[in-house]
Amino acid sequence: MSEFYLVRHGQASFGAKNYDKLSELGHQQAHWLGEYFTARNITFSQAFMGDMVRHRETTQGIFDGLSQPPAVTVDDGFNEFNFQNIVKSYLSLNPESQLPENPTPADFYRLLKLAMHAWSEDLLPKNTLEESWGDFKNRVQRALHVACNQNSDKPILIVSSGGAISMLMSLVLGLDAKQVIELNMQVRNTSISHFYFNKSNIRLSSFNNIPHLDSPDRLDSITFS
Secondary structure, eight states: OEEEEEEEOOOBOTTSSOOSSBOHHHHHHHHHHHHHHHHTTOOOSEEEEOSSHHHHHHHHHHHHHOSSOOEEEEOGGGSOOOHHHHHHHHHHHOGGGOOOSSOOHHHHHHHHHHHHHHHHTTOSOGGGOSSOHHHHHHHHHHHHHHHHSOOOSSOEEEEEOHHHHHHHHHHHHTOOHHHHHHHHTTOOTTOEEEEEEOSSOEEEEEEEEOTTTOSGGGGGGOOOO
């Protein structure tokens, strides 16, 4: 069977005006991951990534640590859903759920979870949404099909985002929307999920691993944003 490594982007700029770029730590996480792959002698036949800035910067950081960077295919099917659009749509129906002044990350994640549940249940006004839950699922499924329709004797690298990774997990494991939302809150920055696949099946080997950060001097580098 062939295999692919699915990686979430490095820490982005949570709380900044532009979330879609890596923090200094995010760049470091990506570089450490590339060094880990090199130390393990893991080389890739090709790479896929979404077309968001944080995907490009993470991929480049990984490549900086690789001895043999592969060719890259950009596929917006691996993009994150627009969480700002989903939250705004939810708040249009539920203004009492507005974030407090000076919100904490926990405040934001509580709101996002509520908004995602409403989105997955088709409860949000369709004219306010960039894409439906079904559209999101379909584009991740299409991108996964393209990536797995490859003949290679080396692993494939895929760089994506937490929501798309969680949806991909649901496609492989048959998870429901509630489980997708719970997983979305758990995916760590630059974590690795490992899969085997052939023309008829995709099998999960491991999920959300951070071997490149799992040492006493890097524990404060484990992030979720």
